[in-house]
Amino acid sequence: MKKIPTTVHAYIDYGTALIFLVSPWLFKFSDVPTAKWLSIFVGVMILVMSLLTRYEYGVVRLIPMRIHLMTDILLGLFLIISPWLLGFYGETFLFHIVMGFSALGAGMWTKGYVKKEALIVENS
Secondary structure, three states, X not given: OXXXXXXXXXXXXXXXXXXXXXXHHHOOOOOOHHHHHHHHHXXXXXXXXXXXXXXXXXOOOOEOHHHHXXXXXXXXXXXXXXXXXXXXXXXXXXXXXXXXXXXXXXHHHEOOOOOHHXXXXXXX
């Protein structure tokens, strides 16, 4: 049974984007170009996708939640294998694996629907 509400998932998304953007310096792999740029790219991708997702904290709301969750699952799988696929496993790998499993879990355990009432903006 899926337990994570879409509102919580949105907070996770924005926080995760920030973590990816600062991680090369925070976790000391900024001297590994492939790992660094992958992290920055993923951070920007998560931020843009979150802003465009049709959920409570999306701004433009173009991407259906189901597509967002499938993307999270695919991103998680990619991140888990990325150190070996992209060849930086000898220098750093733990951050990408941990974040890969986190994305995989968030994609698999988030409810795939958004209550329509949460998307209604009241005029005051």
